Amino acid sequence: MWYHTPPWGWGVGDSGASWPYGRPRTVEEDWRASLPSEPGRVYGAAHDLLEDSYLIQSVTLNQAFALCAEKRYETARQCTLTFAQLFDRLAEVLLGAIQVMEEHGRHFGTLPNVHPLDPANFRGPAAQQVARLDNLLGRNLFNARSRFFHKLSALEDALTEVRQQFCSIAGEVVGGEEQSLETTCSSLEVLDYDLNTCMQETLVVLKSFFCALPAEEVAVFREKLLKRMRSLSGHRR
Numbered sequence: 001m002w003y004h005t006p007p008w009g010w011g012v013g014d015s016g017a018s019w020p021y022g023r024p025r026t027v028e029e030d031w032r033a034s035l036p037s038e039p040g041r042v043y044g045a046a047h048d049l050l051e052d053s054y055l056i057q058s059v060t061l062n063q064a065f066a067l068c069a070e071k072r073y074e075t076a077r078q079c080t081l082t083f084a085q086l087f088d089r090l091a092e093v094l095l096g097a098i099q100v101m102e103e104h105g106r107h108f109g110t111l112p113n114v115h116p117l118d119p120a121n122f123r124g125p126a127a128q129q130v131a132r133l134d135n136l137l138g139r140n141l142f143n144a145r146s147r148f149f150h151k152l153s154a155l156e157d158a159l160t161e162v163r164q165q166f167c168s169i170a171g172e173v174v175g176g177e178e179q180s181l182e183t184t185c186s187s188l189e190v191l192d193y194d195l196n197t198c199m200q201e202t203l204v205v206l207k208s209f210f211c212a213l214p215a216e217e218v219a220v221f222r223e224k225l226l227k228r229m230r231s232l233s234g235h236r237r
Contacts, residue, residue, distance in 0.1 A: 027113045030208040039210045042222050045232055046206060050093070050199055057086040061185065061192055068182040076181055077173060083188065084170040091163050091195060094202050095156060096228030101209050102152045104221050111144045112208035114151045117158070117201065126161040127194045130154055151205065159198050166191045 035043055060083040067076035104110060116138025117131035134154035138147055169187050172180070213221060226232055 025113070027115050027204060027208055030113055030211040031204060033207075033211055035207075035210055036215070038222075039213060039218050042218070042225065042232075043207060043210045046097070046225065046229060047203055049229065049232055050090070050203060053086070053090045053093070054196055054199055057083060057090060058192065058196075060086060061189060064185050065182070065189075068185060073181055076185075080170075080173045080181070080185060080188070083192075084166070084173065087166060087170075087188075087192065087195065088163065090199070091159055091166075093229055094195075094199055095159055097202055097206060097225065098152050098155050098159075100221070100224045100228050101205065102149065104217070104224060105148060105152075105209075108217055110209065110212050110214070110217065111148050112205065112212040114138075114148050114205060114208065116147070116151065117154055121197045121201075122158070122194050123190045124162065124165065124194050126165065127158045127197075130158045130161060155198055155201055155205070158194070162191050162194050162198065 034040070060079060064076045064079040064083060067073075067079055116136075117134040119128040119131040119135060122128045122131050131154065134150060137150055166188070169184060169191070172184050
């Protein structure tokens with residue numbers, strides 16, 4: 001499984017170089033920037049939670065491939081069904097994080113730096129089409145508010161497309177023939193890739209959101225995030 005990350009490198013929680021003159025001016029600067037202690041802890045915990053969830057999910061799918069290669073189809077089927085549960089759970093958490101940023105941004109006017117989606121970072125046709133439209137509009141929208149909310153809307157649309165296709169393919173795991181399981185897993189791998197892209201994009205937007213978030217809004221945003229990412233409360237960083 002190819003695990004892809006933003007081209008400018010990692011930007012985790014309270015690591016990186018702090019900015020000397022107010023908030024960073026670009027997404028790349030946001031990603032490398034150091035956050036103050038409390039938002040740094042919250043972002044770091046969210047980052048680790050999502051990364052850990054995807055890693056477990058990806059390992060599970062790889063195991064299903066390995067079992068298919070050994071023609072242990074019934075065990076591979078069970079492994080794929082476990083992957084399906086993990087996939088849907090991660091997609092739901094990502095949608096929650098996106099919706100929290102959207103709700104908070106509309107209420108408080110917090111507007112982070114954003115890049116439009118790149119269709120080259122997706123493999124499924126439906127997700128690529130969503131990214132293509134966001135890329136086209138994102139490069140022609142000069143209003144920061146419009147760019148931010150359109151990016152969130154595009155991420156929601158991409159996740160919705162991925163989940164709908166996933167539900168259709170996952171149904172074949174239960175009722176399909178054993179010999180077709182390997183082909184089904186290959187289709188799931190494409191959706192797994194696109195879900196990973198959505199996760200990485202969400203993490204980048206979330207980091208920029210914390211960079212733009214005023215100190216007096218941190219506690220309110222944290223509580224909203226905890227309601228949509230419940231396991232975050234027990235995830236320490």
